[in-house]
Amino acid sequence: MSNQHDSSLDVTSATSRVWSNHVPMAGAPEGFTLRTTVPANPEGVEVMLEQWKAGTSEPPHSHPGDDMTVVVEGRMEIQFFTRSGDALVPDGAPVVLARGDTGYVKSGRIHDARYLDDCKLVYVHDGAFGFKAES
Numbered sequence: 001m002s003n004q005h006d007s008s009l010d011v012t013s014a015t016s017r018v019w020s021n022h023v024p025m026a027g028a029p030e031g032f033t034l035r036t037t038v039p040a041n042p043e044g045v046e047v048m049l050e051q052w053k054a055g056t057s058e059p060p061h062s063h064p065g066d067d068m069t070v071v072v073e074g075r076m077e078i079q080f081f082t083r084s085g086d087a088l089v090p091d092g093a094p095v096v097l098a099r100g101d102t103g104y105v106k107s108g109r110i111h112d113a114r115y116l117d118d119c120k121l122v123y124v125h126d127g128a129f130g131f132k133a134e135s
Helices: none
Strands: 045-052 057-062 067-073 075-084 087-090 095-098 102-105 110-115 119-126
Touching: 067 075, 067 095, 075 119, 095 102
Parallel strands: none
Antiparallel strands: 045 119, 057 110, 067 102, 067 119, 075 087, 075 095, 075 110
């Protein structure tokens, strides 16, 4: 059993689908593009403003699209996992995001989240949001 990190699962602003499908807007200044939200735009994103209390957590789960989280206030910790048979195995050290940090999760990547402080987050999901519990 290997606990080596698979870098093919990494995602950044350059590779995340969250930043795809931008289009120019009529009448807007040159150089400006945007991506609107679902369901009005089937190629859009879903955006949520989330608040979490310190000490709360989300169990291991995955999403059907890439996601991006911007921490407005607080600190959170994300642990990534891989499957080994029927078990979930931690994939690398936990990642801590603090105020001003941005984190990306690739579609289908199993992860959990713990909220170390009261948090306010801007969450963006490629396409319509989905949550699949993983155990």
